[in-house]
Amino acid sequence: MDKSVILFSIQEDELNHLLECAVRKVLNEAGMTTKSQPEADLVNIQKAAEILALSVQTIYRLTSTRKLNHYKKGKILYFSKKELVDWIKSGRKKTQVELYG
Secondary structure, eight states: OOOOOOOOOOOHHHHHHHHHHHHHHHHHHTTOOOTTOGGGGEEOHHHHHHHHTOOHHHHHHHHHTTOSOOEEETTEEEEEHHHHHHHHHTTOOOOHHHHHO
């Protein structure tokens, strides 16, 4: 078997892009996805209700009163998983130690 060596120069940003594409391809072929894909972060209202452990009706109420971030395309509502988790975290209450030292 002939092993040829090919030498060429490539800029760092081009190399990073090629490596990123190769890793994404391998992950996709293995049935895995990367978190940097924003469309993988979006869920429908049923999944949002499941994540928040609330009813779909409550989710509709929270969106209509603009208390819960959402996206709307036509009549369909979409939610970002990250924004749902951030919304939950925004309700964190301080402990007595945090309040009074």
